[in-house]
Amino acid sequence: MTLLISGFEGGEFSEEETGNILHTVPKDIQKSAEKRLFNLKDALLWVNKQRNPQFEPTQGKPFLLADVTHLHALVSQGLDEGHNPVGQFRDNEKWQKTYVGNAEHGGRYQPPKCLEDIEYLLQAWIEWLNSPTIINQHVIIRASLAHYYFELIHPFWDGNGRTGRLIEMLIYEQSGYRLSSSAIWQYYQKNIHEYFALFNHCRKQAKNKKDLPNTLFIDFAMDGMLQTINDLHDQSNQLIGFLLYQGSLNNARFNKAISERQFNAIMVMMGFSDTYTPAALLRNPQIKALYSNRTERTFYRDIESLIDAGFLFEQDGKLLLAI
Template sequence: MNDKILLKDCSDLSRRIDTDRFGPFVFQPGFTVAAVELALHRVEDAHARFVASPLSQVANRLQQEILVSSVFGTNTIEGGTLSEEETASALTLDPRQVQAVEQQRALNIKAAYDLSQAAARTPGWSLTTEFIVDLHRRITADIPDEDNRPGLIRDNPKTRVTYVGDAAHGGRYKPPQYGKDIERLLSALIAWHGELEAAGVPALIRAPLVHLYYEQIHPFWDGNGRVGRVIEATLLQAAGYRYAPFALARYYLQNIDAYFALFNACRKAAEKGRDAPNQAFVDFHIEGMRQTINTLHDRVNRLVNMLLYESRIRRALDDKRINARQYTILSMLLDRGRPLPLDEVRHAPWYTSLYLKLNDKTRQRDLHRLRELGLAFLGTDNALWPGFVVPTNIKPLGKPESP
């Protein structure tokens, strides 16, 4: 990692910005060093273990899974209705094949991710207004909505007031309404981030602080949440974190009530002059990164085990230790990546076709041999498990048993 663990106080990095109509707006670190040091080290340790794992063997598969999960997560947070499977399908579409607004939303988020990843890979890249506007333009492109104004900074007329939040998550907040105030604050946020970076504040701290204040400025008519999360992910990626920055969207979705409530809680704590008003959001973010990295590490290990299992069953077929029917059964288990109830197997068309002209004894022998070789396990719940996952309770081998 290029970032250094934070070792010094940075309370002198607070900045007050005076606006024309909104009043003073204060950017402040709002956390204490002692409260974050251990959590930062835990994330660094988790990330070090993660990047040392056999990522190269499964990088393409992992990247695709994260893309789908992240687009699904960040889209659902903002009211998107596509399921994860529908999201995966939408991301494969050619733009000319798009037939629904929800599909367009998913493709737009992917386009923003592409811009983010390109920026993070660019030596010397820094956050700019132009980058943020371009993100928004991509995220909101071709979405038919009266509040959808791609790349246009919000400037409320007197007849229109923008509010953020709701009573269930700490109340409604009235962000800046005047366009020039918003532009000034957005520029100030970018400059302030540069000061934090120059002072050696780690990305694990800078990213959530920028996310927090960006949402308070709320510069666009729509799409602010999606843009804010991509900005955060870009800052983390640029600092060297792999995969987790986008996967973090799933953590936010899983903890959506806390995520929404913390924006208001931190703002109110600052208004009341409390010490370390941003501590809760920073802690929430760091814990999210730790959990996300550990989850990805587990997923890499599982994917590698699946690859080894695939090679193992192929060798078993080539060595004639199993037949083509048995190989098909194992391949189906591998594709599912989960245990299959015997009743489900019994009625599956692919399975019945394997034994169309064979008797029960043949089915019994085939299954018994797979269990004997440890290529499949039968749980006490009568589910058939692929050989790369060992169930807690394995049914004793005993006599041949047919599914």
């Protein structure tokens, strides 16, 4: 969750900084940016509680307007960012203008401004989202369109982006998507310029009465989900490979196929983020300590033995774990 929150908030904090903030006592949080992290954590936990244990991508669950205001309240509570009453829709005065977008991402537009129009559009959005035609569409189509149209309405003074992505996540969770429902946000963050530009492109396509104006945004969401699922699959394979490697290493140690010293050398290497040549590895303080009472020849013999046993291999002169 720490990585997700860090990515979802636009990379303002690193993963480590995000973790430190989330472990701070809430009453000690002073900055709005830090408070937003806490709020997002609360919102994600609430969305997770709505999770469907069954995978049902074409059996949508009814969506409630109360969920929208609740999500906005969760992400906006306690923030001192000007006029943004939690869970309350905009009602612009005649002199107040709200704009969405910018020139960099295809232009900006004015969403509906008076409360009466916003409430009417949101109610129509909910009825459409729960209509027989839409509720049983594949969840990727339903969730991405729910997200898209919510952002066009832009019903709150602030926090619409966070609320819209949480709405999308909630719809995914209601269909049993679990990990991929939140991991797709990292895809959005990696492709943030395209994400914003597509809102404007599709809006202009609809304004010009083009056929299927929202197709590109749906395609974008589908590509993101496919990439997300593939990434999760790769991560799972890497984890399985690591566990199998660790099991083989433990068995070799238990059966004395490798020495305790060789086992410890591998364990030290597991903590490295870089690769080393054998000579550079021997200069590492931890490895050097393991061989403090041994000759260099012993070290190189141990390395050759670990390569022969399949626990290490050399590539471009550097040692890598054979995971």
